[in-house]
Amino acid sequence: MNRKKLQKLTDTLTKNCKHFNKFEVSCLIKLFYNLVGDVAERPGAVVGLDRNAFRNILYVTFGMTDDMIMDRVFRGFDKDNDGCVNVSEWVNGLSLFLRGSLEEKMRYCFEVFDLNGDGFISKEEMFHMLKNSLLKQPSEEDPDEGIKDLVETTLKKMDHDHDGKLSFADYEKAVREETLLLEAFGPCLPDPKDTEGL
Structure with missing residues (x-):
């Protein structure tokens, strides 16, 4: 992702994000694209974390092990129910998940x-x-x-x-x-x- 696109996306997501500042949102966007990998480069590809990739993050990063709960957390992030967590759902979900009231x-x-x-x-x-x-x-x-x-x-x-x-x-x-x-x-x-x- 080029710098201009990253800046625009960061500005857009920061406006709607309650608990992260602009720098943090930018870091989360970069992390997201690192996690998604090469899929982001393919034209027409759905860019997001599927259920398995997301569950792996929950397991490795947050030590979650309960399959049912991990699936429900995935659904909590995947607001549009399309089967993957996009960059906006990622940032907004983590905002609540990590720093919510x-x-x-x-x-x-x-x-x-x-x-x-x-x-x-x-x-x-x-x-x-x-x-x-x-x-x-x-x-x-x-x-x-x-x-x-x-x-x-x-x-x-x-x-x-x-x-x-x-x-x-x-x-x-x-x-x-x-x-x-x-x-x-x-x-x-x-x-x-x-x-x-x-």
């Missing part, structure tokens, strides 16, 4: 955890996300029982309107009372120690 992170985490996109986190969705969080003990007859207990405990703590599922209002209220509940269903944000100095 609590409000922005709550909305993002809720969307990640709302697996079917219906505006609620159901018991079934909680079960699917939490089943990877418990270590299975060889002596346990039904390991799913522990997960079901965890789902019920979670609902008691977070379901303020007692309807058996979490709305965004329930989730937001619970997180404001206890910020550790932001990632109650799995790590979908980078560990703060991984982002020191960013």
